[in-house]
Amino acid sequence: MTEQTQTALANSIFSSWRPHHIGIRVPDFDAAVAWYESNLGFRLVGHLTYGATSFGMLALAGDDSFCLELLANPDGMQRPHYADLPGxxxxxxxxxxxxxxxxxxxxxxxxxxxxxxxxxxxxxxxxxxxxxxxxxxxxxxxxxxxxxxxx
Incomplete structure (x- = not known):
């Protein structure tokens, strides 16, 4: 690893980038919002529906600078459920x-x-x-x- 990769690159156009959100797919919007709110303290801060997909921005309990974006569509393919990390x-x-x-x-x-x-x-x-x-x-x-x- 070079020293350049170990320190911030202040002169890069990309140095101003900050995480904003990550989108995750779920089959049921209301169930997902309820689960994230009750179990992890997330807060729904925005919502819209486009076609068959509902979108919602969930902010962390104590931080509005990063969100989970829920993309809910019951017809989407399911992710595998993992019983262990190596799997x-x-x-x-x-x-x-x-x-x-x-x-x-x-x-x-x-x-x-x-x-x-x-x-x-x-x-x-x-x-x-x-x-x-x-x-x-x-x-x-x-x-x-x-x-x-x-x-």
């Missing part, structure tokens, strides 16, 4: 979104208290200075929770 590595394309947390153990306990099954146990990856664990929504979309190892 998820065989599908090309979008794999997961990661959220940082200052307390991975407390976040996992909060998810489990809501009946959410973890797809992986917490794992330490010293080479990346991170501890992480995965869970999935009811439609097979994977999410990672990540905590710095020094925390």
């Amino acid at each position: 998820s590595h065989n599908l090309m394309g979008w794999h997961h979104i990661s959220f940082s947390t200052p307390d991975l153990a407390a976040s996992i306990e909060a998810l489990k208290s809501k009946g959410i099954t973890m797809v992986s146990d917490p794992m330490d990856v010293p080479a990346l200075s991170v501890r992480f664990a995965f869970f999935a929504d009811p439609w097979g979309n994977l999410f990672e929770l990540a905590q710095p190892l020094d925390a």
